[in-house]
Amino acid sequence: MGVDLGELIEPEEIGFEDLHNKELAIDAMNTLYQFLSIIRQRDGTPLKDSDGNVTSHLSGLFYRTINLMENEIRPVYVFDGEMPDLKSKESSKRRKKREEARDEWEKLKDEGKISEAYSKATQSSKLTGDMIEESKRLLDAMGVPYVEAPSEGEAQAASMVGDEVYAVGSQDWDCMLFGADRMVRNLTSRKTRKSSGGGTKKISVERIELENVLDELEVSHRQLVWMGILMGTDFNPDGVHGIGPKTALKIVREHDSLEDILEEDKVKDTEFENDPELIEEFFLNPPVEETSYEFGEPDKDEIRKVLVEDHGFSEKRVNSGLKKLETALESRQPGLDSFV
DNA sequence: CCTGCAGA
DNA sequence: TCTGCAGGG
Numbered sequence: 001m002g003v004d005l006g007e008l009i010e011p012e013e014i015g016f017e018d019l020h021n022k023e024l025a026i027d028a029m030n031t032l033y034q035f036l037s038i039i040r041q042r043d044g045t046p047l048k049d050s051d052g053n054v055t056s057h058l059s060g061l062f063y064r065t066i067n068l069m070e071n072e073i074r075p076v077y078v079f080d081g082e083m084p085d086l087k088s089k090e091s092s093k094r095r096k097k098r099e100e101a102r103d104e105w106e107k108l109k110d111e112g113k114i115s116e117a118y119s120k121a122t123q124s125s126k127l128t129g130d131m132i133e134e135s136k137r138l139l140d141a142m143g144v145p146y147v148e149a150p151s152e153g154e155a156q157a158a159s160m161v162g163d164e165v166y167a168v169g170s171q172d173w174d175c176m177l178f179g180a181d182r183m184v185r186n187l188t189s190r191k192t193r194k195s196s197g198g199g200t201k202k203i204s205v206e207r208i209e210l211e212n213v214l215d216e217l218e219v220s221h222r223q224l225v226w227m228g229i230l231m232g233t234d235f236n237p238d239g240v241h242g243i244g245p246k247t248a249l250k251i252v253r254e255h256d257s258l259e260d261i262l263e264e265d266k267v268k269d270t271e272f273e274n275d276p277e278l279i280e281e282f283f284l285n286p287p288v289e290e291t292s293y294e295f296g297e298p299d300k301d302e303i304r305k306v307l308v309e310d311h312g313f314s315e316k317r318v319n320s321g322l323k324k325l326e327t328a329l330e331s332r333q334p335g336l337d338s339f340v
Numbered sequence: 341c342c343t344g345c346a347g348a
Numbered sequence: 349t350c351t352g353c354a355g356g357g
Contacts, residue, residue: 034341036341038341039341039356041356042355047356049357058357059341060342062342063343064341189341190341190342307357312357313357317342317343317344343355345355346352347351347352348349
């Protein structure tokens with residue numbers, strides 16, 4: 001969760017074809033967490049193998065990655081490193097919230113309140129170290145590269161946008177605060193989604209460029225970070241009471257320094273979870289590293305071992321995925337004997 | 341989220 | 349060919 005700039009910005013709708021042959025630095029935690037929350041049965045139970053290990057993240061990662069590669073998009077997954085001190089308070093709060101949600105989910109499930117149970121289940125998602133390791137193992141087997149960030153994955157991904165990497169792939173706007181020049185959202189193969197009203201809503205890939213955001217809002221990158229701090233970020237999730245996107249924008253436009261903003265009437269009584277100056281500094285200069293990675297060939301036996309042998313995936317479905325993967329790679333590097 | 345199937 | 353739905357692990 002983080003900053004919601006969607007109310008202020010109209011993202012540009014694009015298609016997968018606009019990302020042909022482009023590398024995307026995909027925020028791995030964001031993506032896996034999304035899978036874990038969403039890939040569930042009606043009552044909120046995640047997919048599990050016969051030993052009771054959750055497998056939702058592997059299912060999502062496998063099929064999503066194949067879909068990207070079928071569209072000749074080149075994903076590089078970026079994992080989180082060491083948790084920054086700024087996040088430790090929020091992290092323990094989230095753990096507590098997760099545990100409460102888990103208890104309520106069990107209760108509602110037993111009472112047969114299926115849809116209420118589902119929404120609690122999504123809030124109870126916990127990405128464990130084992131899940132992360134297995135995800136990396138699957139990516140290795142698929143020949144898909146990943147890098148480990150020194151600190152926040154979003155920050156690392158943001159720093160990679162440039163010559164090789166076209167954009168950050170994430171649902172989370174925070175990568176813009178970390179200075180990503182470009183991000184893309186909704187990297188899903190589905191074209192529609194059920195809306196709350198009951199109908200279906202069209203969903204398309206969205207492209208957001210930092211330069212355009214700053215132009216449209218008429219703020220600097222630094223001021224965008226201040227907006228985040230006012231609205232709430234991972235490092236001060238409560239933000240300032242009563243300040244949403246519009247008020248935040250108005251306030252930052254009227255000031256030249258964070259110090260001045262903190263003295264504003266609306267802001268000055270706020271108890272921040274962390275020193276706002278430190279939050280500002282972290283967004284503007286996060287720990288990132290030069291990284292190297294390369295795309296490899298898929299090891300089909302290893303993929304089958306991870307998914308079918310170890311976690312009870314249907315061999316038929318996995319094989320059909322492998323077939324798609326193979327054709328995707330063939331079209332990327334057409335051989336001399338291919339008829340095109 | 342995803343695939344695969346049924347029925348239009 | 350498209351859309352909606354069930355079930356995946």
